[in-house]
Amino acid sequence: MKITQVDTVHVAAYPNITWVQIHTDSGLVGLGETFRGAQAVQAQIHELTAPYLLGKDALAIEAHHHHLLHGYIGFAGSGVETRAASAVDIALWDLLGQATGQPLYQLLGGAVRDRVPVYNTCAGYTYNSATQRRVVTEGSADVAPEGPYEDQQAFVKRPAQLAESLLSEGYKAMKIWPFDPFAAASRGQAISAKDLATALKPFREIRRAVGEEMDIMVEFHSMWNLPMAVRIAQALEEFKPYWAEDPVQMTNLDTIAEYRSRVRIPVCASETLATRQPFLHLLTRNAVDYVMLDLSWVGGISEAKKIAAIAQAFHKPVAPHDCTGPVVLAASLHMAMSTPNVVLQEVVRAYLSGWYRDLVTQLPEVKNGFATVPPGAGLGLALSPALLARGDVSVRSSRL
Incomplete structure (x- = not known):
């Protein structure tokens, strides 16, 4: 089955997303x-x-x-080369599934579960619709x-009601980021006792409303220096967060190991x-408890499966990221269906009930805290x- 055309698809209303369509001489x-x-x-x-x-x-x-992800230049991070390679890899796996008439998870080793546990990232409908994420304060x-x-x-404003709403729909875990406005104000260099108390309010109100029925993840978006990240983590201990995500910038990975050694x-x-x-x-330095990866940034399904296997050798769970688009979510769920150490899949219920529906022919079903892949x-x-x-819409094509 020969590749005859490569398209990129972009829609002005969704400026952050690039879709890749790979055409073949079989018509798939x-x-x-x-x-x-x-x-x-x-x-x-x-171009490349x-x-x-x-x-081919x-x-x-x-x-x-291997050629696209581990070539000569540009492949040490999730820059444009890696993102392009990731999108292509997802498309090639999709082609393999179509060519064999099999769901993707079957080709990745078969199902190890019949549904995937999920948590809700508490973003709104337009959170990632612009080039900069929207920040909300009191x-x-x-x-x-x-x-x-x-x-x-x-x-930020009604955390107790939010937790109750999520529980009523079957979600048992949620992710929030109330520290971000204070990081933005100080460039991540300092947070006062007063601001720290303000950022802790959602955790306190959620626990007061639903007790420990809801797990709470806290996202730091890599915005803090090490002392402040440690200070915040120590203040959060009483609320028993499920995890602290990206507390410092992922540039010096030894710093993450130091952070983990200083927090609980x-x-x-x-x-x-x-x-x-x-x-x-990260794993050899014992710097991480949960491995998070994004299939569209890490190198695609092929690379994600290898990383999950390495994590399993270190007895560490994997939690795929999705705050991006429905194709990545579907690909992530197929990987999760076939990967024993995937523990949770991120979803955004605002996206699933909103603009994701405008983009693709069908979506994964999320029900009672679990997701299933599209049939x-x-x-x-x-x-x-x-x-x-x-x-x-704009479509750019390269043809054989």
Whole structure:
């Protein structure tokens, strides 16, 4: 099955997302996705990636994965080369599933579970719709809700109601980031006792409302220096967070090991890392409790499976990231279905009930705190014809 055309698809209304469609001489089309830096990723794909792929066997996934992800330059982090390679890898696996008539998880080793436990990241509908994430504070004006799940606004202003709402829908875990505004104000260098108390309010109110029925993850977005990250973790101990995610920037990984040695909250890292090497460093330094990775940033399904296997050798669980797009979510769930040490999958209920529905033909089902993959071969979804017919869509093609 020969690759005959590589398309990138971009929609102005969703500026962060790039979709890749890989066409073959059999008529099958594989779908991949990555997030942020859309214009740069498209340039990478058509300048370097597509010329390599065109004319080659679409099913030689490992060969293409190695060439695109472990080549000459640009592959030490989740930059445009890695994001392009990640989207291509997801699309090639989708093609393999379609060619064999099998769901992707079957080709990744078969199911180890019939559904995947999930937690809700408390973002609102437009949280990641612009190039910069939206920051909410107690004093910021409410945005007009697009639906019932303006969860970022809720965790700052109505955390008890939010926790009760999530429990009523079967979620048993949630992730929030109330420290971010204070990190932004000081560039992560300091947080006062008063501001620390303000940021702790959501945890206190959630525990008061639902007790320990709800696990709470805390996201730091790599915004703090080491002393402040430690100070915050010590203040959080009484609320028993499930994990502290990316407490400091993932540049000096030895610092993460030092952080973990000084705190009593499990450490999760990191959606921002790419390829297996930094994850191996984290694991050999005993710097992490939970391995988080994003399939569209880490190197695709092929690399994610290798990282999960390394993590399993260290008896560490994996929790795939999704605050990006529905194709990555579907791919992550297929990996989770076939990977024993995946413990949780991130979902955003605002996205699943909102704009994700406008992008693809079908979505994973999330019910009672668990997700199932879309039925069908490969990923089980394709780009919506209505999306491709929009006036703000642009498709760029490289052909054999």
